[in-house]
Amino acid sequence: MRQNFNDRMIDRLPLPGKGERRAQYLDGKVPGFGVRVSSRGAKVFFITFRLNGKQRRMNLGQYPDTPLGQARGKAHGILNLLKQGIDPEKRNILTSVVGNGDGADEVSIDVDLLAQPGLITFGEAVDKYEHRYCKVKNKASWAREKVRVLRRSFPDWHDRPLEGITRKDIIEVLDDLVAADKPSAANHAHAVVRRFFKWCKAREEIGVNPATEIPKPAREKKRTRVLTEPEMVAVLKAARGLGYPFGTIVELLLLTGQRRGEVIGMRWSELDFKRRRWVIPGERTKNGRQQLVPLTPRILALLRSVRQGEADFLFPGRGLPDRALSGASMRKIAFDDLCGVKGWTLHDLRRTASTSLAMLGVRPHIIDRVLNHVVGEMSEVSRIYNLFEYEDEKRSAYRQWHAYLKRMVKSAAR
Numbered sequence: 001m002r003q004n005f006n007d008r009m010i011d012r013l014p015l016p017g018k019g020e021r022r023a024q025y026l027d028g029k030v031p032g033f034g035v036r037v038s039s040r041g042a043k044v045f046f047i048t049f050r051l052n053g054k055q056r057r058m059n060l061g062q063y064p065d066t067p068l069g070q071a072r073g074k075a076h077g078i079l080n081l082l083k084q085g086i087d088p089e090k091r092n093i094l095t096s097v098v099g100n101g102d103g104a105d106e107v108s109i110d111v112d113l114l115a116q117p118g119l120i121t122f123g124e125a126v127d128k129y130e131h132r133y134c135k136v137k138n139k140a141s142w143a144r145e146k147v148r149v150l151r152r153s154f155p156d157w158h159d160r161p162l163e164g165i166t167r168k169d170i171i172e173v174l175d176d177l178v179a180a181d182k183p184s185a186a187n188h189a190h191a192v193v194r195r196f197f198k199w200c201k202a203r204e205e206i207g208v209n210p211a212t213e214i215p216k217p218a219r220e221k222k223r224t225r226v227l228t229e230p231e232m233v234a235v236l237k238a239a240r241g242l243g244y245p246f247g248t249i250v251e252l253l254l255l256t257g258q259r260r261g262e263v264i265g266m267r268w269s270e271l272d273f274k275r276r277r278w279v280i281p282g283e284r285t286k287n288g289r290q291q292l293v294p295l296t297p298r299i300l301a302l303l304r305s306v307r308q309g310e311a312d313f314l315f316p317g318r319g320l321p322d323r324a325l326s327g328a329s330m331r332k333i334a335f336d337d338l339c340g341v342k343g344w345t346l347h348d349l350r351r352t353a354s355t356s357l358a359m360l361g362v363r364p365h366i367i368d369r370v371l372n373h374v375v376g377e378m379s380e381v382s383r384i385y386n387l388f389e390y391e392d393e394k395r396s397a398y399r400q401w402h403a404y405l406k407r408m409v410k411s412a413a414r
Contacts, residue, residue, distance in 0.1 A: 004028040005035070007068055013037050033075040035063065045071035047078055069159035073121060076164030083166075084208075122165060123158040125205055126150045126196070133199055139283055141261060146192050153177070153189040162200060167210045174217040183218030190217055225348045226355045231341045233412045235349075236405065238339035244306060245315045246331045253346055255299055255402060257353035257371055259286060260346045265324040267312045276300065277391075280372075291372040294395035298402050353401065360404060362397045370394050 003009060005027045016023040016039050026034040032048040045060035045068075058078065060071045120128075126147060134143035151158075154173055157165060170193060177186035197211040227235065235254065239247040252263050262280055271278055278293040285291050295303070306314050311321035318325075328346065336342060350371065357367050368374075369390045 005068055005072075007064075010035060010043060010063055010068060013043065015039060015041060027072070030072055030075045031079070033060075033072060045075075047075040049079070049082060051082070067159065069156070073157075073160030073164060076169075077161035078164075080161075080164040080166060120162055120205060121158065122154070122160050122162055123151075125162050125200055128203075128205075129196055129199055139288065141284065146195070149189055149192040150196060153185070154193070162206050165210055167214060170211055170214060171217075174214075178218045183220050186217040187220055190214065223345070223348065223351070225344055225351065227341070227344060227348060227352045229408050230412070231344070232352065232405065233409055234339045234341050236409060238335065242335065242338060245325055246328075246335060248302060248306060249315060249325075249328075250335065250346070250349070251302060252299070253349040254353060254405075255296075255302070255398075256293055257350050257357075258291070258293060259350065260328065262291075264315055264328060266314045268308060268314060269312050271295075271303065273300070273303075285372055287372065287374055289372060289374075292389045292391060292394070294391055294398055296395070296398045296402050298406075299398075356404065357397055357401055360397075360400045362400065366390060366393045366397055370397055 003025070013025055013035060014023065015037060021039060023037045024034055025037070026032075030047070034046055034048075036044050036046055038044075043063040045063060045066060046057050047060060048055065048057045050056065060066065060074045063071070129150075130143065130147045134146055138146065157169075174186050174190055177183075177189060194211045194214070197206070197209045200206050201209040232254070236251060239250040239254075241247065242250075249263055252258075252266075253260065256263065256278075258280070262284060265284060266278070270280060273295070276295040278295055278299075280291040280293065282288045282290045303314070308314075309316070309321070313321070313324050315325040317323040332346060354367055354371055357370065358364070362370075
């Protein structure tokens with residue numbers, strides 16, 4: 001009987017029946033991969049396959065000295081070599097071949113298989129990618145995001161040999177994300193894993209790039225959600241009632257129209273209360289351009305309500321003063337119940353602010369600067385050399401927006 005192995009299941013595998021030397025159990029994920037349990041309770045991973053017309057069995061290590069993920073990774077590596085027509089013996093992987101008395105050959109595999117040249121694990125390759133490419137070529141926030149996606153979207157691959165990962169493996173993970181109603185996450189994982197394997201191929205960590213020509217897994221619908229006036233009032237009231245930290249974050253998102261990561265990662269060193277400015281450095285913005293956000297009376301009052309501690313972050317992580325607050329998605333779920341508004345995301349607050357500014361008559365190129373969008377009508381040279389921040393125009397736009405919100409809340413209270 002085939003079952004998808006996990007550690008708890010392997011721990012509970014029964015001993016062989018009376019008179020039997022060992023029992024054999026097969027995994028439901030990897031063809032030919034299984035565990036043999038001796039009458040004394042020893043558990044050994046193995047894989048069976050046909051090689052040169054003969055049935056082979058390869059021992060992959062004894063459990064728990066060899067973890068399940070590592071054994072499964074070894075099995076994937078062997079199968080991938082066979083698919084490529086490569087005899088594992090010629091890769092110096094096999095160490096001995098002995099008869100086992102049942103008409104098949106039993107082959108022991110070098111326990112250090114994963115250290116063989118060209119057979120580094122996925123996890124090791126991700127570590128290299130992080131330190132030798134992402135942290136060198138990308139902004140810190142984007143570098144962290146790419147590594148996060150690789151580790152969280154493909155957790156079962158950590159101990160698998162990189163050579164053992166196939167095109168089908170990638171497609172299965174992406175299909176599972178789509179089936180879980182996560183089209184955006186699937187497309188994001190698709191983009192990140194394609195870049196990762198392209199880098200691995202260029203560095204000769206793998207011979208064949210398994211991610212080439214894999215189509216985008218899902219058709220994403222562009223979000224158009226804009227909160228209505230009653231919804232904005234409900235969100236504002238709930239945010240003010242909840243207070244610091246998450247309520248303060250939600251209100252700042254609506255008041256400023258800036259991105260979630262920029263607000264959550266706000267630092268005291270970025271704030272100039274004397275000149276009433278919040279300057280977001282380029283390394284923290286999506287487009288790498290410094291952003292100046294004028295601080296209106298309402299924003300100033302909200303920021304001054306936050307108690308300044310030793311951390312530079314206004315919203316530090318719990319017990320981690322050197323990191324920004326985490327867990328926004330889970331906090332948002334609880335906040336939905338508090339405000340009663342459904343079907344919206346934190347990013348929708350940015351779209352709501354933008355749409356409302358347009359409704360109030362603010363000119364499009366000023367809205368672009370409020371949102372720190374690259375302005376379409378400017379030439380490339382102008383984008384580089386025109387350092388005029390339109391601070392007065394942005395401050396005026398914010399005043400109109402905040403006055404509108406104030407009237408809306410006041411009207412709803414009547």
